[in-house]
Amino acid sequence: LRGGNFSLKDFEIGRPLGKGKFGSVYLARTRKGESHFFVAIKVLFKSQLISGGVEHQLEREIEIQSHLQHPNILRLFTYFWDEKKIYLVLEYAPGGEMYKQLTTMKRFPEAMTAKYMYEISDALTHCHMRNVIHRDIKPENLLIGVNGELKIGDFGWSVHAPSNKRQTMCGTMDYLPPEMVCGDSHTASVDLWAIGVLCYEMLVGKPPFEHDKQSETYAAIKEAKYRFPDYVSKGARDLISKLLVVDPSKRLTLTGVMRHPWVESMLEVNRRAKKEESERRAE
Numbered sequence: 617l618r619g620g621n622f623s624l625k626d627f628e629i630g631r632p633l634g635k636g637k638f639g640s641v642y643l644a645r646t647r648k649g650e651s652h653f654f655v656a657i658k659v660l661f662k663s664q665l666i667s668g669g670v671e672h673q674l675e676r677e678i679e680i681q682s683h684l685q686h687p688n689i690l691r692l693f694t695y696f697w698d699e700k701k702i703y704l705v706l707e708y709a710p711g712g713e714m715y716k717q718l719t720t721m722k723r724f725p726e727a728m729t730a731k732y733m734y735e736i737s738d739a740l741t742h743c744h745m746r747n748v749i750h751r752d753i754k755p756e757n758l759l760i761g762v763n764g765e766l767k768i769g770d771f772g773w774s775v776h777a778p779s780n781k782r783q784t785m786c787g788t789m790d791y792l793p794p795e796m797v798c799g800d801s802h803t804a805s806v807d808l809w810a811i812g813v814l815c816y817e818m819l820v821g822k823p824p825f826e827h828d829k830q831s832e833t834y835a836a837i838k839e840a841k842y843r844f845p846d847y848v849s850k851g852a853r854d855l856i857s858k859l860l861v862v863d864p865s866k867r868l869t870l871t872g873v874m875r876h877p878w879v880e881s882m883l884e885v886n887r888r889a890k891k892e893e894s895e896r897r898a899e
């Protein structure tokens with residue numbers, strides 16, 4: 617997939633993987649050469665982009681995602697268009713969507729949650745170093761790679777920091793931090809709040825500020841008011857409580873997440889489990 621000017625004829629289109637707001641995503645593979653290389657092709661209708669007024673958002677998504685190269689960020693290899701559609705050639709993540717995994721498992725074990733928290737913090741460090749804030753971290757935008765690693769997918773809402781872009785709210789607001797709920801300008805620390813929400817949702821199976829009425833969700837977010845079920849460990853509570861902080865400047869940093877004692881201890885549990893498994897297989 618080096619170089620440019622690809623077109624649809626260079627790919628064999630497979631099954632649809634999913635349908636988004638502005639188009640569908642298909643499994644595909646390159647025709648050229650003997651090694652069939654799987655990709656995911658996101659097909660967007662120009663007409664819908666224009667009527668949705670999101671062309672420049674797509675430009676930003678392409679600009680940002682094509683320049684980010686990180687093992688926990690889904691690659692955007694290339695893109696092309698014909699008279700009616702735009703095609704994004706994205707990395708294929710064979711593990712599927714994290715939110716489906718979470719729905720199936722109800723909630724993730726602490727070691728699995730900590731691994732995902734480490735990986736997403738590493739990926740966001742890569743983004744923030746390039747002055748990119750994602751702004752839409754949630755299980756629906758996260759995919760699972762071939763080795764069970766997390767991949768941040770959709771960059772449809774990412775922007776260059778700082779930004780006070782009001783976004784037309786579509787989808788859940790469970791992940792919105794207080795400063796975005798109040799319409800203040802926001803910085804990269806919105807992603808720190810979002811991974812706090814994500815950590816809670818991975819451990820509990822639902823987000824911390826979920827309420828029947830939107831106004832109750834807003835109120836709970838603005839005061840960072842939430843409760844833990846008994847089974848959430850002290851270490852996990854400590855991490856989440858350092859991320860779900862109303863004052864953006866007081867939130868834990870990404871380095872702080874990756875070095876948090878609970879994360880470190882859980883990664884050690886993962887390493888030991890992997891070692892035992894490989895020793896068992898070696899026998």
Ligand SMILES: Cc1cc(Nc2nc(/C=C/c3ccccc3)nc3cc(N4CCN(C)CC4)ccc23)n[nH]1
Pocket residue numbers: 633634635636640641656690706707708709710711712713759769
């Ligand atoms: C961009 C991309 C997707 C992707 N991989 C996959 N995407 C989607 C669902 C995608 C989707 C797209 C738009 C809207 C909704 C869903 N579903 C997937 C389901 C997969 N399987 C195989 C693994 N099974 C456990 C579950 C079903 C595998 C990869 C998937 N790699 N790269």
